[in-house]
Amino acid sequence: MTMIQIAMAGAGAAGMRYTQHLLKTGQAQIAGIFDETQEAAAELAAHCGCSVFASLEALLEAVPEGVVFVCSRQPENKARHVIQALQQGRHVIAELPAASRLQDVRDMLAAAGPSAKRLLFTNPERFYFHNADVKKRIAGGAIGSIGMINAKRYSPLPSEHADSISYGAASDDSVSLSPAIQPGANQAAWTDSIRWSNGQQEPEGQEAPAGALYRLALSDIGHLRWIAGDVASVYAMRTVAEGLDYVLVTLKFQCGAIANIEAYWGYPGGYVSAAEYAGPKGVIRYDSRKTNALSIHKTGHAGAHAQAKHQSSPSFRDPEVAEFTHLLSCITDSQQPVSTAADVLETLKVTDAALQSIRSGQPVEMAAFAAADQLDDGKGDGERA
Template sequence: MINIAMIGAGATGKRYAQHLSATGQAEVAGICGENGEAAAELAEQCGCRVFSAFEALIESLPPGSVLVFTGASDSRRRNILHALETGYHVITEMPAACRPEELQEMLAARTSRSRLLFTNPGRFAHHNTDLRKRIAAGTIGSLGVINVKRYCPLTLLPEDQEQRRHACRSHAFEPGLTEAAWASGIRWTGGLREDQGEERPGGALYRLALQDIDILRWIAGEAASVYAMRTASERLDYILATIKFRNGAIANLEAYWGYPGEYASAAEYAGSGGVIRYDSRKTDALHLYKYAEAEVHPGHRGFSPSFRNPEYADLLHLLDCIKEGREPVTAAEDALETMNLAWAASQSIRTGLPVEPVSCAPADASSASSGGRRGGGDNA
């Protein structure tokens, strides 16, 4: 049984605690969160101790324990570094840092006794794994053009009161915007914001587009350049990015926070031999279009993959990796590559020019059709 400590007791922390307990392989031994009331409530549900200070929590844990970080706090980066340097395993969400160099610092803090693992439910969503398998198998030939989008209605960006207070403290609002104004419906939804020399990720780029950037890298390979544009106001944040991949494929990516309709995500991969599509708004979500041999119109077949909880599958996979010493589907270096590409998109937004991402991947890492170079094993 693996000892687990939860740092963060918001909505994500509660879900993760439930998933971890359901695996039968982990026991939640402690909860620590800035919102003491929420932390105490989650600790009661898990039957474990609650800690007001991270230092007290980590001192109570036996060697080999796993710390699961969710949500945002001013001390998250420092606490992750401390946990890794002292020999504890860390599971955290992507991107986990504001800048690529901060993520590199976390990778460097690992020891022979500690591992840094990233949750990435998108790679465990059945439609994504199925898309990747079919494209890698050459079902639609060589990739040419990709269109992906993710639309999300306007909500409070922080998941709970704890994160809302953190947002106020860290100047995540426009200057002079009070919590009362936030509560009245006036809110900032931007991407990177610079206040007092600090940069914090958020908005459509890091909370929506980052997921699709990672999936695109997983399926299409490493990127050669990215050109991105953004428009934002109090009630919307829209990102449009064009990514050119090393294998010649081009992806158009949309991320829209403040969409007036329901949440939706869709993807279309067009290759030399056909098109494959996914749309979350359709029951038969995955559609495959093949060019007919003697007809102008392509053949069409729709089907609905079986459903499962990608968060649960992801966490179960990470626990197995810790127990068995295996590499995860999303290696830490892989998360850094995704962060580098997202950071390049943010720089393109600022400069108005295409940007080449800083990459650790070799120039020939991308294949003609599928590019999951690290941790790319099937997880279906």
């Protein structure tokens, strides 16, 4: 088997986890690593047996053609790095959330079109076994046509010691955690773009997209679009106070289903993910608090906000390794990805519509929202057939 060469941008905890998953596929080798923090890059490179590069430009120039670029950067840096790699003729696998602005995703898609290279996004929600099972059962008519969905995603406030506390899905977990809750995403990274408003309505343009809506609810919006199809309208409310961000999003789907999504950042307990799908033939429920088979309690850091506790349901199969195996196959065998770049763009549109609803206090019709937000001339799906 010919090994796929990987160029990594990002050597933080998320980049380290991605590297481990890629190596576990048995299909990939790490050719080089770039990170502004040289110590982190050197540590990861020593583990992989590859070279460290001081800049993205140096990395892309040094690695041979055919190398796949994997980007696990923060949203504010991701678009620039992804576009640069695509323009140099590299296939790209980028971490969700794709970006904090629709225009950034459009720019990525525009760069991918002329390059004839694949632009792929990780989406672990679609590879967790309980989510795949729910999708299969609903598609098979187990509960009939979906009428109502209730979903919630609660997360504690990340601590200043988050680099040493894992908030992402552990490699042996089947519990679904938001892709935004990554190891290394410390409190400052989450709060820099939050304007604490003590529950008051947020004026237009006062803060960059962030918080519970983009860090938590976005994952459920994307997941429920996968389950129930396109969204017809959005209504959302938000309460923000010091150390707490709560968002309630109501989606009406074109199929007629209604979904309520709760996103709560600053939850005093541990991470919670739950969903309930109701139809005329029955109800399907999932709750991470009721499926955990293992609970680990550790001595926490002094002053840490997050709970020094990890609950999981270990599995012999690793869903994130399965995801990277799938993504690599999309490159080598031209498979259609489970989560397309167009999916990512549409999910971000719905999330932006929710933000507009929060600001206006009114529901937003997606048809009108899309008409007012026309794509650029560079619109494309970013992927080859």
